[in-house]
Amino acid sequence: MHGTRRAGLRRTLAAALAAALCAALLAACSGTGRGDGRTITVWSLENVTERARITRGILERFTRDTGIRTRLVTVDEGRLSQMIMAAAAAGRLPDVIGAVPLASVRQMAAGELVDTAAAGRVVDRLGAGTFNRRALEFTRDGGRQLAVPSDSWTQLIVYRRDLFQRAGLAPPDSYQNLLTAARTLHRPGLNGISLANDPSDPFTQQSFEDLALAGGCHLTGRDGDVALDTPPCRAAFSLYGELSGRFSAQGAQTVDSTRATYFAGRSAMIIWSSMLLDELAGLREDVLPSCPECRADPRFLARNSGVVTAISGPGGSAQYGEVTSWVITRTAHTASSERFVRYMFDEGYADWFGMAPEGKVPARNGTPSDPRRFQRQWEAAKAQGTAPLSQIYPKETIDQVRYGVDRMQRWGVLQNQGVLVGAMMGELPVPKVLAALASGQTDAAGAARQADGDVAEIRSSLE
Structure with missing residues (x-):
């Protein structure tokens, strides 16, 4: 009897999610996203106080550099699915979401809540060859790029x-x-x-x-x-x-x-x-x-x-490990959201993974002109603002953490x-x-x- 009640509850939740997804798809039917793009809404799963402060600093610089304003909402990972469902039902998905784990990326993709074309354009513009191949594999479904892989932990x-x-x-x-x-x-x-x-x-x-x-x-x-x-x-x-x-x-x-x-x-x-x-x-x-x-x-x-x-x-x-990504949602203002995500993999990238280098190994190694730029910056990043991990642990330990995603x-x-x-x-x-x-x-x-x-x-x- 208990199993029957539990299955019935899951079917009810599944039906609610299906309704939410339909609402989101109707909101996205114009194909260009909502709003004029002068302000975008950014959700971030980096909700620890210090990490949220660093994220706000990056977003403030993005606004100064581009003129595009941002609204930051920090989200607890355990509540992400519930908040996505509620936002989709209301037709108010954020434009982009940061630090999204793999399972959540796949769930959103299955509900057609992600803009795979936008994610693909970001990766192509930055250069697919600048990313870790395994991280890209985890965030692709056939020829579709579901999200842009940002960093990993092992x-x-x-x-x-x-x-x-x-x-x-x-x-x-x-x-x-x-x-x-x-x-x-x-x-x-x-x-x-x-x-x-x-x-x-x-x-x-x-x-x-x-x-x-x-x-x-x-x-x-x-x-x-x-x-x-x-x-x-x-x-x-x-x-x-x-x-x-x-x-x-x-x-x-x-x-x-x-x-x-x-x-x-x-x-x-x-x-x-x-x-x-x-x-x-x-x-x-x-x-x-x-x-x-x-x-x-x-x-x-x-x-x-x-x-x-x-x-x-x-x-x-x-x-075992995790790759977290930036997701561009199906209802996002495409141009502004793509510009923001590209910024998070260039001007804002070192501060993003530098907030916790022990758990945020960059999935983008560098740029076409400087293939190891972000790897060098990760090595120099000071854990807790105190000292680089490379000054504390032997090279063997650092390399195992750095290359863990390759065996993931x-x-x-x-x-x-x-x-x-x-x-x-x-x-x-x-x-x-x-x-x-x-x-x-x-x-x-x-x-x-x-x-x-x-x-x-x-x-x-x-x-």
């Missing part, structure tokens, strides 16, 4: 290199090495790994997907059917369950608690995004390392931590399943079974079977 396994060396352990760059290290180093006062199991947070799925991809576990098979109840996925659930159930801290583990445990020196490894790096180096006053050695040496953990990006498993080698894979995004991926982020069926797995309420086979059934139900409700 998922990392950060580990205590000093503890590994002392124990004679290899870096945790494979299923076997990861499990061996967790088992060897786990002891009272030290967890083998800090691993998320929060059933209400997409971060838990991101952590799992990183390992699942390496194991050859994919969201759907070649026939397009959900494929989570397969031998590769059962193996991935088994690994995650053993790591989180036996060698991670007990109880609910969140994005914040996993970081806190590693920062306190009570964990030998952690799976987190590259956005951890500035905090690990003690550059954020609100999130400082607290290990005993850190009191005398705030950069103790940064100096004694290694990173692994791509991990190898039964399915080969894979790297994602569930469903390149298999035309972006709408399903986005819907999964709303209901979180995988984090829910991972929480049950970590607490011993189910086993790997049961987790795979439950996840497969729940995702299949979500997909059915979208048809």
Whole structure:
């Protein structure tokens, strides 16, 4: 009965979204966008106070340079789909949206809410050869450029290199090495790994997907059917369950608690995004390392931590990460919006990715006349306005973060399943079974079977 009610609710939401999309398409039928283009509305998912301040500064310079005014609205990523639906229903979509994740780009494209021709013209004008090829691939659908890829972050396994060396352990760059290290180093006062199991947070799925991809576990098979109840996925659930159930801290583990445990020196490894790096180096006053050695040496953990990006498993080698983009909407004033997005990839670009270089690796490498311009500016960007990451971490670490997008894979995004991926982020069926797995309420086979059934139900409700 509960499943029937849930499916009925999803069908109601799907119907509401369909009505919203129809309204947006009617508003866009002139094909030239609304307004006279003297003012454009810009949504940005960079809603942290300091990042919003930097964004406003870029937009003010854009207005001074071009005469085009902007209205900035900062948006929480978790509310993006809801706000898009409401704005589309009212015929009041913004002109452009910044920092849009891949699943959201695909969802908007499926609803015909993006101006693919405008995005394509921006990329052509800037030079497709100046962009990272993999980032362009993630934001294209056949010959259509859905959005303009701006920057990326990668998922990392950060580990205590000093503890590994002392124990004679290899870096945790494979299923076997990861499990061996967790088992060897786990002891009272030290967890083998800090691993998320929060059933209400997409971060838990991101952590799992990183390992699942390496194991050859994919969201759907070649026939397009959900494929989570397969031998590769059962193996991935088994690994995650053993790591989180036996060698991670007990109880609910969140994005914040996993970081806190590693920062306190009570964990030998952690799976987190590259956005951890500035905090690990003690550059954020609100999130400082607290290990005993850190009191005398705030950069103790940064100096004694290694990173692994791509991990190898039964399915080969894979790297999870995210590419965020600038979207030009279907109802945008085309000329002004294209000019704005080009500005964000030229005059405003260094400030945009420089607001958080550890988590915003530029997808555009440079310009036709200076092919490495933005890569150099990224290397020199000061994390938290303090110091470039290259002055804190070895070149090997910086290069792994820089080139992580080249090895990046994602569930469903390149298999035309972006709408399903986005819907999964709303209901979180995988984090829910991972929480049950970590607490011993189910086993790997049961987790795979439950996840497969729940995702299949979500997909059915979208048809």
